[in-house]
Amino acid sequence: MSRFDGRTVLVTGAGSGIGLAMTRRFLDEGATVYAADLDPSGAPDGSIAVTVDVTAPDSFAAAVSRAVTETGALHVLCNNAGASSTTDPVSCTVEEWEHTFAVNSRGVFLGTKFALPHMLAQRHGVIVNTASVAGLVGLKDRAAYCASKGAVVAFTRQVAVQYAGTGVRCNSVCPGTVDSPWVGRLLDASDDPERSRAQLVARQPMGRLGTPLEIAAAALYLASDEAEFITGTELVVDGGLLAA
Numbered sequence: 640m641s642r643f644d645g646r647t648v649l650v651t652g653a654g655s656g657i658g659l660a661m662t663r664r665f666l667d668e669g670a671t672v673y674a675a676d677l678d679p680s681g682a683p684d685g686s687i688a689v690t691v692d693v694t695a696p697d698s699f700a701a702a703v704s705r706a707v708t709e710t711g712a713l714h715v716l717c718n719n720a721g722a723s724s725t726t727d728p729v730s731c732t733v734e735e736w737e738h739t740f741a742v743n744s745r746g747v748f749l750g751t752k753f754a755l756p757h758m759l760a761q762r763h764g765v766i767v768n769t770a771s772v773a774g775l776v777g778l779k780d781r782a783a784y785c786a787s788k789g790a791v792v793a794f795t796r797q798v799a800v801q802y803a804g805t806g807v808r809c810n811s812v813c814p815g816t817v818d819s820p821w822v823g824r825l826l827d828a829s830d831d832p833e834r835s836r837a838q839l840v841a842r843q844p845m846g847r848l849g850t851p852l853e854i855a856a857a858a859l860y861l862a863s864d865e866a867e868f869i870t871g872t873e874l875v876v877d878g879g880l881l882a883a
């Protein structure tokens with residue numbers, strides 16, 4: 640018996656990186672997984688690929704509704720899709736700020752809003768939001784990103800308190816620097832990708848970046864019945880970065 644046998648899971652940002660690793664792990668553990676992404680072509684075999692824009696209410700609502708209609712339930716929602724932003728408060732444009740918040744914060748709100756009625760009716764459900772260490776501390780040149788992930792951490796706590804005792808739990812996982820295509824793109828955009836990678840690794844107490852599977856493992860734990868007494872918290876998975 641696997642932890643997610645018979646469970647329906649919807650993962651956003653499932654076409655790449657951390658969301659793809661979550662999708663694989665949930666499939667391995669018996670779940671029916673709706674792999675939602677702007678571009679779900681990377682979703683793994685066995686998952687149900689769904690094109691979703693998490694910033695668009697109709698698009699996100701349709702995906703949640705499809706999962707519930709086809710399987711009769713929605714047990715786990717992983718709000719994982721995210722957008723990068725690498726500017727300081729002065730150079731960040733209003734458009735960049737709005738886009739970052741639309742994906743990182745509004746997307747989490749919308750998924751939660753549409754999943755909750757089903758989860759409350761079932762008297763069971765788990766929401767796992769992918770925040771970031773950037774939501775807990777200030778990072779240089781991450782103005783909109785830090786603020787939007789801080790909003791995810793705060794909203795996670797609010798949802799947890801609002802629905803504690805209903806059978807619905809809500810937590811966030813806060814990755815440090817993870818070796819996903821996201822970080823690959825940031826490095827490629829730098830003047831000297833090799834040097835930039837070495838700098839990222841050098842600030843890691845463990846001397847390496849995290850892997851998408853390590854973040855997925857934390858999310859699956861929070862989504863599992865083993866974490867039944869855990870709600871409204873952040874699980875930091877950063878190789879000791881914040882502790883240092």
Ligand code: NAD
Pocket residue numbers: 651652653654655656657658675676677678691692693694719720721722742769770771772813814815816817818819820821822
């Ligand atoms: P990634 O770029 O590999 O994957 C992100 C996925 O989100 C992509 O498949 C993309 O198509 C999808 N996406 C983007 N906008 C979307 C939208 N509007 N609707 C639906 N899907 C959309 O990145 P990743 O590293 O796997 O990041 C996943 C999450 O982890 C993000 O929320 C990110 O902020 C967070 N995170 C990543 C790191 C890291 O170092 N990689 C660290 C902390 C937090």
